[in-house]
Amino acid sequence: GLPVIYLITPTxxxxxxxxxxxxxSHTLMLVKNIHWxxxxxxxxxxxxxxxxxxxxxxxxxxxxxxxxxxxKLNMDDPNWLKPRGVLQRNAGLEWLRRNTSxxxxxxxxxxxxDDNTYSLKLFDEMRFTKKVSVWPVGLVGYLxxxxxxxxNGKVIxxxxxxxxxxxxxxxxxxxxINLQLLHxxxxxxxxxxxxxxxQESTLLSGLKISQDDLExxxxxxxxxxxxxxxxxxxxxxxxxxxIRKYGRGSDPRVEV
Ligand code: UDP
Ligand code: MN
Numbered sequence: 001g002l003p004v005i006y007l008i009t010p011t012x013x014x015x016x017x018x019x020x021x022x023x024x025s026h027t028l029m030l031v032k033n034i035h036w037x038x039x040x041x042x043x044x045x046x047x048x049x050x051x052x053x054x055x056x057x058x059x060x061x062x063x064x065x066x067x068x069x070x071x072k073l074n075m076d077d078p079n080w081l082k083p084r085g086v087l088q089r090n091a092g093l094e095w096l097r098r099n100t101s102x103x104x105x106x107x108x109x110x111x112x113x114d115d116n117t118y119s120l121k122l123f124d125e126m127r128f129t130k131k132v133s134v135w136p137v138g139l140v141g142y143l144x145x146x147x148x149x150x151x152n153g154k155v156i157x158x159x160x161x162x163x164x165x166x167x168x169x170x171x172x173x174x175x176x177i178n179l180q181l182l183h184x185x186x187x188x189x190x191x192x193x194x195x196x197x198x199q200e201s202t203l204l205s206g207l208k209i210s211q212d213d214l215e216x217x218x219x220x221x222x223x224x225x226x227x228x229x230x231x232x233x234x235x236x237x238x239x240x241x242x243i244r245k246y247g248r249g250s251d252p253r254v255e256v
Contacts, residue, residue, distance in 0.1 A: 002033045003106040003127050006179065008092035010085030011049065011114045012041040015234045018052060018256060020114040025056045031123045035107075037095060039088035040064040048255060061099075065091045071192050083199060085113070086190045093189060096182060107179035108133075111172045115231050122225040125217040126176035132209050135218035137174045140228035146170060148214065150221045155214040167201040168211075173226045175200070175214075181207055 007028070011017060021038075028034055036058050040049055045064045053060045065087045073082050089111060100107060108129045112118065126133055134155060136147030141162050148170065149157040160169045168175075182188065188206030190199050218225050242249045 001105075003108050003129075003179075005031065005034045005123055005127060005176075006092075006096060006100075006107055006109045007034065007036050007112040008089055008109065009036065009038050009112050009114050010041060010088030010092075011038060013046060013048075015236070015256065016231050017114070018048060020231060021049070021052055024112070024114055024118075025052075025058060027118050027120070028058055029056070030120055034059065034123070036060040037092045038062055039091050041067050041085070041088055061095060063088075063091050063095060068192075080196065083190075083192055083194075083196075086192050086199065090189045093182060096179065097186060100179060100183075102178075102180040102183060108176050109179055109182060110176040113172065115229060116173050117227040117229045119225040121223075122218075125225065129176050129178050130215060131181055131213045132175055132177050132204065132207070133215040133217045134170065134175045134221065135216070135226070136221055136224045137171045138224040138227040140171050140173075145224050146174070148174075148216060148221045150216045153216065153220070155211055155216055155221075163197050166197060168204045168209075169197075170200055171228055172200055173228060175204070177207065181209075 009024070011021065028036055036053075038049065038053060038060060040046060040063070042064050043066050045062055050062060053062055067087055071082050071086070073079060073084070093109075096109060108126055110126055122135070125135060134148045136145045138145045140146050141160055143161060146158070146160045146169075148155040149159055158164060158169045163169060185207045188203055190203055194202050239249045
């Protein structure tokens, strides 16, 4: 049948989390044969995410693994300082190796951060990935987009400003992997111990992929179908002001 799209989404508790997950879930509700693997960056699975996933009606798997303290971002750290979602994505990969058999049910694996914006067309593009498929990502790298440069159907170079000499200088949102390939390379994984920007390259090198293997999608990488959008941090300074002025703030029983 139709290959299943397995989405690996790391997520963490913050004010905007339920809003992000709601928006992403509504996109996924419009996609056929999808399995959403949601991995919380936490010591245990939260009720908020457990309840949220259940009510979506989507096929999903709920996992959790905490980021070790030494790799965790502090509140006022710039967000490029440390890698984000590394152990969570690895937990998703391990789950797939243990719980799927691509010979019986073919699949494709995509890393879908909770805050990006996904065109429905993207899922049609990635579904029949043979090894690794690639496409442009909008609003990333302090550019309008980053993308593979394609000539005669092959990726020959990359349009990117930052560290262009990385083996695969693209964002997590810019590629998908055939599920069989993941099973064929059981050691391939992300790691907290590589330089900034090398997560994608580390995984793809572990899958023994060469640039020549990449399958350009989205009309030979000429269309942007995913955007690396980022949500502004919500400020709640009037919560304290409410208490000071009126004697009470918002009701903590109301989930946001
Ligand atoms: N994330 C996480 N733990 C963190 C920070 C981020 O699991 O401490 C998740 C986040 O929910 C998202 C992904 O990792 O799905 C990438 O994080 P973010 O969007 O903050 O990074 P950026 O867009 O700056 O690469
Ligand atoms: Mn993001």
